[in-house]
Amino acid sequence: MTLQARWLGRVDYLPTFQKMKEFTATPAPTNSDQLWICEHSPVFTLGLAGRPEHVLAPGDIPVVPTDRGGQVTYHGPGQVVAYPLIDLKTRGIFVKEYVYRLEEATLRTLAHWGVTGHRVAGAPGIYVRLDDPFSHAVLPQRPMRREPGTPAPQPDFTGLGKIAALGIKVSNHRAYHGLALNVAMDLEPFSRINPCGYPGLPTVDLFTIGVSATWDEAARELAAQLTRLLAA
Numbered sequence: 001m002t003l004q005a006r007w008l009g010r011v012d013y014l015p016t017f018q019k020m021k022e023f024t025a026t027p028a029p030t031n032s033d034q035l036w037i038c039e040h041s042p043v044f045t046l047g048l049a050g051r052p053e054h055v056l057a058p059g060d061i062p063v064v065p066t067d068r069g070g071q072v073t074y075h076g077p078g079q080v081v082a083y084p085l086i087d088l089k090t091r092g093i094f095v096k097e098y099v100y101r102l103e104e105a106t107l108r109t110l111a112h113w114g115v116t117g118h119r120v121a122g123a124p125g126i127y128v129r130l131d132d133p134f135s136h137a138v139l140p141q142r143p144m145r146r147e148p149g150t151p152a153p154q155p156d157f158t159g160l161g162k163i164a165a166l167g168i169k170v171s172n173h174r175a176y177h178g179l180a181l182n183v184a185m186d187l188e189p190f191s192r193i194n195p196c197g198y199p200g201l202p203t204v205d206l207f208t209i210g211v212s213a214t215w216d217e218a219a220r221e222l223a224a225q226l227t228r229l230l231a232a
Contacts, residue, residue, distance in 0.1 A: 001033065001091060003084070003227050007219075008038035013045060013075060014064055016083075020176045021067075023085055033091075035226060036083040037219050040075035044193060047071055047167055054194040061189055068167035068177040070124070071197030078185030078205065080219045082178045084230055089173035091230065099124060099166065102179050105225035106164045109181065112221050113211045117163065118142075123155035123196065125179075126164040130202060133209040161204035162195060182206065183218045 008016070016038065023034070044055060044063045047070035054072045055063055061074075075081060088098055103119060106126045110117040115133050117126040129135055141156040166179045182205035190203040206213050 003033050003035050005035045005223055008036055010039050013040045013043040017066055024174045024176045033086040037223050038081050039077055039079055042076040044072055044074055054197050057192045068169045070167040072193045073165045074189045076185055078183055080181045080183055080222055082222055084178050085176050087174050095170055101229045102166055105229045108225045109222045120155050122152050124166045125162055127160040128163050130159055130161050157201055161202035163204050181222055183215050
């Protein structure tokens with residue numbers, strides 16, 4: 001089953017969000033799934049569970065409420081944003097598996113440059129070691145297992161920085177929103193929020209961990225990985 005890539009360039013967030021909703025709400029043939037790749041002008045987006053107090057000092061950057069999951073994040077130039085607009089039922093993918101595949105595509109994209117990405121239990125997205133992003137060693141805080149009948153473990157970000165954020169919405173089996181990979185961007189706006197609702201969580205990009213990749217190189221690698229992993 002095909003996944004048509006659309007390269008949008010730099011676009012404002014709000015009209016893109018509105019077009020995603022319109023696309024998802026419109027009945028379409030089974031081969032109409034698309035992958036939108038873009039970067040956004042500076043914007044903070046607040047998910048359905050988002051708490052306004054996590055937006056500390058937005059300044060001149062707009063804050064846009066949205067219908068994805070999660071808390072607050074920042075989008076801006078130098079960040080690859082990928083929006084798979086797909087029918088999960090047609091592709092035979094359950095929601096948890098879908099999140100796993102989005103994260104796996106990001107992990108494989110990082111691995112293309114020798115970077116080892118990590119998942120953190122209870123905190124969707126991808127993280128890297130701050131002291132050695134290229135190390136393959138298992139994180140000291142892993143594994144984080146949840147015993148039956150016990151609360152989910154609190155995310156442990158010790159020694160980690162966030163390099164990719166993830167937030168999705170599924171309506172009538174059709175998914176929209178997606179993920180954002182930090183490539184080479186101004187990271188200062190992340191200090192104006194509690195990223196994804198976690199005070200003090202460091203945010204990094206490929207450039208700050210020593211990878212000289214262009215936006216286009218990272219975008220094409222991520223798009224290729226998503227296309228492979230989201231096949232029916």
